Amino acid sequence: MDRDDRRSRVFDELAVVGKAFGSAKRLELVELLAQGERTVEALARAADMGVSTASAHLQVLKLANLVATRREGTKVHYRLAGDDVARLYAAMRAVARERSADVGRALDAYLNIPGSDEVGLVGRDELQGLLGSGAITLLDVRPREEFLAGHIPGARSVPLGTLADEAGGLRGAPSVVAYCRGSFCVMAHDAVRLLGGEGVEARRLEDGMLEWRSAGLPVLEGVA
């Protein structure tokens, strides 16, 4: 039966995509790419691995057609092949979090949520409403590089490292909301905590850029 071979081939090809999501390093790269495009070197630096290693992993992702590239001079910029890839990754994260106690525990340990931190959350819909009314100070606390690669329209880039300096100017600002990479990212948590310590009342977008992009919402690139 030649048909069994063809069926096997279908699953083999499918597994290529599955395998691409089957390495912690590659998932880290996908998470970074969900923030916007980056060069190989920048990815390697951000994910803390050698350039060769990063390149190899990126080839795996490319073979699975999950990422696309753009050449600019000697640099090669990688990006997710589409919003559907971000959506798939977000869905996988959601299932993992829902199903696996291990993931939940690892996440809690990383995000260091004592429970009381969970006040002051803003949903995507509410945020869009606030953005429409203009009565909001939306802070993008990711590294500037990621802000430039794509951010929520109306956001202001205030990387975590510079946030302490800006805290004074934010005192009394209307409706301060911080966001970062996504629901697995600790930066917005830190930002809200830091601002609270400085006497600035701030809230946090309940997830972040990854989910914003997954939802197909508008993303602004470049601009300072």
Next chain:
Amino acid sequence: MDRDDRRSRVFDELAVVGKAFGSAKRLELVELLAQGERTVEALARAADMGVSTASAHLQVLKLANLVATRREGTKVHYRLAGDDVARLYAAMRAVARERSADVGRALDAYLNIPGSDEVGLVGRDELQGLLGSGAITLLDVRPREEFLAGHIPGARSVPLGTLADEAGGLRGAPSVVAYCRGSFCVMAHDAVRLLGGEGVEARRLEDGMLEWRSAGLPVLEGVA
């Protein structure tokens, strides 16, 4: 920095779920489990692998909390841990098909679609409408085992092997619609082709049980 360790652990745990989807054999098992629960032995037989091998793969899926088990006497029945798992698998398939030309080609070769086959498709919504009106002959052409493990309410079990015998009785039956496992399954294609050869005009549900389950639609178990 102790925080990097904790972040790594998050991705490590996530990768456990990704890895689970990273083997053709396991994907085949997931596809079967999306049809309904099955024993280890039945899964091994259906996916054409040794019992030890099947068990090992099932342990991987279980470790990722993607499947659950139920013991009945000496038998252990495996099932998907929830509809969200079916949804994730369906999403992965959709992305793979959309993004990867290889997947598309492998699928076309397997399903053997010359293009003209794509007449007579019925969507899920239309099918639900027909089911409500009662003016329909819905055929479940999967193996009886899978029908018993869960089928669309109102369907009649007519496994492919017995379809030729039933064809006569279907001549002139109202609105014959066949379905099988899902959009990666060839059985409903074959059924429509076979019925057409017997002079019975039949249509095909555009996908199948996997997508039906993913959508959270009602599934009937047992019953003959």
Next chain:
DNA sequence: ACGATCCTCCAAAGATCTTTGGAGGAATGG
């Protein structure tokens, strides 16, 4: 054309996965 930069490819070592047969454990029925 040359050097510099950035990336990919190569080869090899080490780590991890897969597959197998068979031992061992759990449940059942006599």
Next chain:
DNA sequence: CCATTCCTCCAAAGATCTTTGGAGGATCGT
């Protein structure tokens, strides 16, 4: 309590993946 059935666990061989440093390709500026 023993034999049977069905599954999981174990160990080992074989296959595949990951990581590395360095060679080699592409592109740019001079």
